[in-house]
Amino acid sequence: MGMTLAQKIIARAAGRESVEPDEVLWVDVDLAMMHDSSGPRRIWPALEKLGVDLWDRDRIVLVCDHYVPANTVAAAEILQTTRNFAEAFGIERFHEAQGIAHTLMVEKGYAQPGMLYVASDSHTCTAGVMGCLALGVGSTDILGVVTTGRTWLRVPHTIRVQVDGVLRPGVTAKDLILTIIGDKGMDGGLYQVLEFVGTAIDAMSVQERSVLTNMCAEIGAKTGVVPADQVTVDHLAALGIDAEEGPMSDPDAEYSQTWLYDADMIEPVVARPNRHDDVVAISSLGEPVVSRAYIGSCTGAKYEDLAMAAEVLRGRQVADGVVLHVAPASRAALQQAMADGTAQALMEAGAHLLSTGCGACPGIGAGILAAGEVSISTTNRNFKGRMGSPDSSLYLGSPYSVAAAAVAGRIIDARDLIGTAT
Numbered sequence: 001m002g003m004t005l006a007q008k009i010i011a012r013a014a015g016r017e018s019v020e021p022d023e024v025l026w027v028d029v030d031l032a033m034m035h036d037s038s039g040p041r042r043i044w045p046a047l048e049k050l051g052v053d054l055w056d057r058d059r060i061v062l063v064c065d066h067y068v069p070a071n072t073v074a075a076a077e078i079l080q081t082t083r084n085f086a087e088a089f090g091i092e093r094f095h096e097a098q099g100i101a102h103t104l105m106v107e108k109g110y111a112q113p114g115m116l117y118v119a120s121d122s123h124t125c126t127a128g129v130m131g132c133l134a135l136g137v138g139s140t141d142i143l144g145v146v147t148t149g150r151t152w153l154r155v156p157h158t159i160r161v162q163v164d165g166v167l168r169p170g171v172t173a174k175d176l177i178l179t180i181i182g183d184k185g186m187d188g189g190l191y192q193v194l195e196f197v198g199t200a201i202d203a204m205s206v207q208e209r210s211v212l213t214n215m216c217a218e219i220g221a222k223t224g225v226v227p228a229d230q231v232t233v234d235h236l237a238a239l240g241i242d243a244e245e246g247p248m249s250d251p252d253a254e255y256s257q258t259w260l261y262d263a264d265m266i267e268p269v270v271a272r273p274n275r276h277d278d279v280v281a282i283s284s285l286g287e288p289v290v291s292r293a294y295i296g297s298c299t300g301a302k303y304e305d306l307a308m309a310a311e312v313l314r315g316r317q318v319a320d321g322v323v324l325h326v327a328p329a330s331r332a333a334l335q336q337a338m339a340d341g342t343a344q345a346l347m348e349a350g351a352h353l354l355s356t357g358c359g360a361c362p363g364i365g366a367g368i369l370a371a372g373e374v375s376i377s378t379t380n381r382n383f384k385g386r387m388g389s390p391d392s393s394l395y396l397g398s399p400y401s402v403a404a405a406a407v408a409g410r411i412i413d414a415r416d417l418i419g420t421a422t
Contacts, residue, residue, distance in 0.1 A: 001253070001254055002250025002251065002252040002253040003018060003250055004158040004195065004249045004250075005158075005225055005227055005247055005248060005249045006133055006155075006156060006158050006193040006223075006225060007020075007021075007155065007158075007253070008247045008249075009114060009115070009116055009133040010025065012114070012116075013027035013028050013030070014026065014028075015028075020155065021155050021158075022154060022157075023154070023155045024154050025152065025153065025155065026150055026151070026152050027116060028116070028150055029116055029118050029145050029149050029150060029151060030059065030116050030132075031059050031060075031061070031110065031117045032059060032060050032117070032118050032142065032145045032146055033061040033062070033063065033101060033105060033117070033119035033120070033121075034060070034061075034063075034142055034146070035062070035063045035064065035066060035082075035101045035120070036063070036064040036065065036066050036067050036078050036079060036082040037078070037121075037362075038121060038138075038139050038142070039082060039120060039139075040062070040081050040082050041081045042139040043139060043142065043146070046143055047143070050147075052147045053089075054089050054091075054146050054147065055146060055148055055149035056149060057089055057090050057091050061093040061094075061095075061101075061105065062082065062086050062091050062094045063096075063098075063099075063101035063104060064079050064095070064096035064097060065095075065099065065100045065101050066362060066365075067079055067357075067364065067365075068096065068097040068356070069097065069355050069357075075364075082096075093110070098331050098356070099329060099330025099331055099332065099356055099357075100329050100356075100357065101121065101298075102123050102124065102126035102214065103126075103329040103330045103333075104330060105117075105119075105126070105127045105134075106126065106127060106130060106206065107302075107330055107332055107333075108239065109235075109236050109239040109241045111127035111130040111132050111134060112131075112132060112236065112243055113130060113132060113232060113245070113246060113247070114132060115130075115132035115133070116132070116135070117132050117133065117134045118135050118136075118141075118145050119142070120136070120138065120139055120141070120142035121136055122136045123217055123298055123380070124136035124223070125213050125214065125221070125222075125223040125224050126210050126213050126298055127213070128213040128223050128224045128225040128226065129209045129212070129213045129224075129225075129226050129232075130206075130228060130235075130236075131228025131229075133223060134213075134225075135151075135153065135223055136217070136223070137151065156191055156222045157192045157193070157255075157256035158192060158194075158253075158255050158256065159189055159192050159195065159255060159257045159258070160195050160257070160259070161180070161194050161196045161197070161198075161258075161259045161261070162197055162198045162260050163176065163197075163201055163262075163263050164200055164260075164261075165199065165200050165265075166200060166203055166264060167203075168266075169418065170268065170400055170413075170414055170415035170418050171266050171267060171398075172208065172211070172308065172399070173204060173209065174211050174378065174396075174397065174398035175266055175267065175268050175269050176200075176212065176263065177211060177212050177215045178396065178397075179261070179266055179279060180259070180261065181215065181276060181277050182269070182278070182279025184219055185219075185277050186218065186219065186276070186277045188219050188220065189216065189219040189221035191221070192256060193222055193223055194212075194219070195224075195225050195226075195227070195249065195255075196212050196213070196224065196225070196226045197226075200261075201226060202229065202231075204231075205231065205304060206231060206232065207302045207303065207304040207305075208304065209226045209231075210302070211299055212224060213225065213226060214299045214380060215380050218276050218277075218380055227245075227248050228243065228245050229245050233245055267281050267282075268281070268282045268397070268398065268400065268401055268413055269282060270376065270395045270396060270401060271382055271396040273382060273394050273395060274382065274393075274394075275382070275383070276382055276383070276396055282401060282411060282413050283413055285411055287408075287410040287411060287412055288374065288410065288411050289374065289409060289410050290322065290374045290375060290395070290405050290406075290409065290410065290411060291321060291323070291373050291375070292322065292323050292324075292325070292369060292374070292375035293318075293322060293324040293375060293376055293403070293405050293406035294324075294325045294327070294360060294367055294376075294378065294387070294402065295309050295324070295325070295326045295327070295351075295399055295402055296325065296326065296329070296354070296358075296359050296360065296367070296377070296378065297359070297377075297378060297379040297380060298329055298358075298361075299378060299380040300329075300378020300380075300398075300399055301326070301327055301329040301378060302329045302330070302333050303332070303333040303337060303342075305399040306326070306328065306334075306337045306342050306346065307337070307342050308398070308399035308400050309326070309351075309399045310341075310345040310346055310403075311403075311418055312400055312404050312407065312418060313346060313351070313406070313407065314345040316417070317349055317407070318349055318350035318351065319406065319408060320409075322405075323352065324349075324351045324402075324403075324406040325351070325352050325354050325359075325360070325366070325367040326346055326351045326352070326354065327353075327354040327356065327359040327360070327365070328353075329356070330356055333356075349406075351406075354366050354367055360379075361377075361379040361380070361386075361387065362386070363385065363386055363388055367387075368387055368388035368389075369388030369389055370388065370389050370392065372389075372391060373388075373389070373393070374392070374394075374395075375387070375392065375393070375394050376394075376395040376396070376397050376401065376402050376405045377394055377395070377396060377397070377402060378396075378397065378402050379396065380396070381396075382394040382395065382396050395411060397411070398414075400415075400418065401413075401414050
């Protein structure tokens with residue numbers, strides 16, 4: 001019996017020729033990442049108590065993204081601790097206010113095909129878009145990783161997610177993954193790897209594919225992965241990094257399940273407030289009124305997301321009574337948007353531009369919601385109180401859908417607006 005992509009990466013990391021699902025193994029880590037929320041402020045005291053050093057500072061990435069810019073003294077002190085840690089331990093791959101960690105791991109080419117990559121955050125799975133096995137762990141586990149270069153895991157089963165056809169104009173990877181989550185539920189992929197394949201995946205950019213892997217956390221999966229193909233290789237080549245396609249699952253690899261989707265049948269959807277698996281087609285939603293719209297997070301504020309929003313907003317104005325916040329996922333995304341007029345289109349439409357970072361997505365940055373407010377967002381979670389008051393309401397949708405809602409003051413099908421601006 002052949003092995004899946006995930007099994008192949010784990011086998012190499014374990015020094016084995018092959019591995020089987022459910023085996024518990026020790027593995028060598030290729031790359032580790034921490035950020036300001038889950039990193040130095042939590043592990044530095046333990047490092048001092050244990051009297052140990054870092055395993056390999058050249059294979060550790062450290063990012064300040066959750067608390068930038070600091071809006072409280074406590075947040076400023078967290079950033080200061082993270083900054084001091086980077087200096088004390090000589091971590092060169094340190095980024096403050098340059099982008100959300102998961103975006104940077106892909107954007108800068110740190111995550112590469114075949115790697116076993118571990119980070120202290122649930123959305124670490126985003127990097128699986130690069131054909132690596134990207135595993136999120138807690139602060140205790142990341143302490144072990146950054147001091148020993150090793151961790152343990154139970155070999156997960158893999159679900160093959162076959163998506164053929166082509167997404168229609170105005171329909172995005174966000175609509176696709178929300179549809180899958182709506183079908184399968186929050187625990188539909190519990191402790192499994194979702195491997196995305198098919199002609200629809202082949203046609204997507206790295207940025208769009210990363211929406212799929214990012215939101216594997218929202219279906220209970222251990223991680224998600226897109227096998228590294230020419231699209232991946234070209235992405236890395238543009239960064240000056242030589243890479244090859246693969247690894248790939250063997251033709252006779254055994255999957256626990258196969259999920260089949262026809263991209264041509266996917267339509268714009270939203271997740272209704274408080275459950276990201278309560279997913280409905282916008283066409284059947286009834287056009288609920290919104291007062292806030294938010295384009296942000298590692299899921300929904302990359303350059304291509306900003307460009308989608310601009311496609312709707314160009315030549316239009318945000319509706320009276322609606323506030324549209326845009327928090328770019330990285331400085332590079334914002335710079336690209338500024339260079340080609342995308343940012344200008346957003347601003348001219350009335351968007352409020354916020355700092356690069358996690359922002360309101362985890363409820364700790366600018367743009368959080370007050371009681372009674374109804375918002376639609378490009379973020380990945382909408383459980384009660386996630387983006388502010390527990391008495392607010394939050395829908396999840398694509399950048400097209402969020403921008404259209406900002407213009408209409410209601411959640412509508414953005415395809416009615418695309419290409420019709422006056």
